Amino acid sequence: KNGIVRPKGYTVSFHANSSVEKFHFGQSHPMKPWRLTLTKQLVMAYGMHTAMDLYLTRAATREEMAEFHTEDYLDFLKRVTPNNMLLEPRLAQYNIGDDCPIFDGLYDYASLYTGASLDAARKLCNEQSQVAINWSGGLHHAKKTEASGFCYTNDIVLAILQLLRYHPRVLYIDIDVHHGDGVEQAFWSTDRVMTLSFHKYDKDNFFPGTGPLSSTGPENPLNPGAHHALNVPLHDGIEDEDYVWLFKQIVEPCVGAYQPSVIVLQCGADSLGCDRLGCFNLNIRAHGRCVDFVKRLNLPILVFGGGGYTPRNVARLWAYETSICIGCSEQLDEKLPAHTPALAHFAPDNTLFPPLSEHGRFENKNSRQYLWSLVEGIHKQLAYLES
Numbered sequence: 224k225n226g227i228v229r230p231k232g233y234t235v236s237f238h239a240n241s242s243v244e245k246f247h248f249g250q251s252h253p254m255k256p257w258r259l260t261l262t263k264q265l266v267m268a269y270g271m272h273t274a275m276d277l278y279l280t281r282a283a284t285r286e287e288m289a290e291f292h293t294e295d296y297l298d299f300l301k302r303v304t305p306n307n308m309l310l311e312p313r314l315a316q317y318n319i320g321d322d323c324p325i326f327d328g329l330y331d332y333a334s335l336y337t338g339a340s341l342d343a344a345r346k347l348c349n350e351q352s353q354v355a356i357n358w359s360g361g362l363h364h365a366k367k368t369e370a371s372g373f374c375y376t377n378d379i380v381l382a383i384l385q386l387l388r389y390h391p392r393v394l395y396i397d398i399d400v401h402h403g404d405g406v407e408q409a410f411w412s413t414d415r416v417m418t419l420s421f422h423k424y425d426k427d428n429f430f431p432g433t434g435p436l437s438s439t440g441p442e443n444p445l446n447p448g449a450h451h452a453l454n455v456p457l458h459d460g461i462e463d464e465d466y467v468w469l470f471k472q473i474v475e476p477c478v479g480a481y482q483p484s485v486i487v488l489q490c491g492a493d494s495l496g497c498d499r500l501g502c503f504n505l506n507i508r509a510h511g512r513c514v515d516f517v518k519r520l521n522l523p524i525l526v527f528g529g530g531g532y533t534p535r536n537v538a539r540l541w542a543y544e545t546s547i548c549i550g551c552s553e554q555l556d557e558k559l560p561a562h563t564p565a566l567a568h569f570a571p572d573n574t575l576f577p578p579l580s581e582h583g584r585f586e587n588k589n590s591r592q593y594l595w596s597l598v599e600g601i602h603k604q605l606a607y608l609e610s
């Protein structure tokens with residue numbers, strides 16, 4: 224079966240550089256850049272590459288990264304290596320440690336995933352693409368002057384800064400299981416970006432410990448950023464129907480009230496069931512329904528990856544979400560193509576949609592009443608925008 228067709232006047236662009244796939248955070252570190260190799264293999268095995276514009280991306284320049292990060296932090300990232308790091312007095316200051324280790328080629332890694340996000344943003348700005356995808360991006364924890372949570376440079380913040388040159392209002396939506404704290408913090412005081420993160424929240428026991436419902440922007444109502452940060456804190460074990468329902472109940476009025484001209488969607492795969500670090504019970508189809516809902520709003524979309532620590536499921540999810548962006552998801556066979564290079568990784572079932580919630584690792588601790596209280600809380604915040 225070949226012949227996934229492109230709809231006329233609608234372009235999906237796919238931005239990647241296979242060099243990012245070869246970096247290693249270290250033996251026992253959960254972040255595995257080779258999950259991107261698996262993802263691309265599935266995308267190609269399904270023949271989706273014929274339905275998109277493919278771009279080989281470049282590394283971001285230092286000047287581009289300095290639009291958000293400080294010169295001294297970029298200097299540090301550029302000079303530090305596993306060999307000289309013990310001579311470096313400021314490792315703690317830049318939050319280097321077990322989560323964010325120094326590994327060979329760190330600066331190249333960060334500038335590559337960041338360059339791909341900037342390329343993707345520019346394709347949207349010049350309207351050569353309606354949906355631009357960078358699965359290597361979405362590193363939402365990095366701060367202006369420090370690394371955090373496996374993230375060194377914040378490609379999302381830098382991409383949004385690009386979009387703001389052409390777009391009056393950017394809506395950022397983050398469905399990674401972790402709070403999108405770096406993006407929220409960067410745009411805390413502006414009304415030109417609305418940030419909305421869905422995440423597991425447990426102040427003292429789950430990283431990064433920020434993002435309660437009550438955290439909605441600066442408290443001073445005269446600050447333009449007031450009410451422009453939105454957070455949807457969840458407990459363990461949320462399931463498909465509840466999550467998708469909640470997502471729609473919240474995203475729809477956000478778009479209605481804020482009227483963004485472009486959407487940035489971080490699709491972290493660690494919100495799936497069976498993720499090594501996650502604690503939700505979502506299946507691939509449910510995660511994809513959130514992407515589909517955003518796509519149907521008919522606004523330009525920048526699509527990023529993010530977390531995702533069970534590589535076979537990351538690849539399944541992002542290949543499936545690529546098909547949703549193209550609009551060909553109905554045409555995908557559930558059975559993975561027999562010629563998929565790394566088919567062994569998807570054994571024994573070899574399917575795109577293995578059940579990820581059945582073994583119920585996490586009991587659902589989100590009552591209906593709790594979910595309604597979140598919807599109500601968000602609607603209350605949005606009411607401030609109308610006035």
Ligand code: ZLV
Pocket residue numbers: 251252253321322361362363364372373374399401402429430491493500529530531
């Ligand atoms: O998916 O880490 O819990 C975007 C993203 O959102 C912590 N870090 C912090 C707080 C104290 N540390 C623990 C230090 C652990 C160091 C190594 C691991 C190693 C093996 C297995 C799991 C972890 C780990 N680290 C699990 N959770 C953490 C978090 C950081 C989560 C970042 C999520 C990034 C890409």
Ligand code: CA
Pocket residue numbers: 397398399400401402403420421422
């Ligand atoms: Ca999130």
Ligand code: ZN
Pocket residue numbers: 399400401491493529530531
């Ligand atoms: Zn995450």
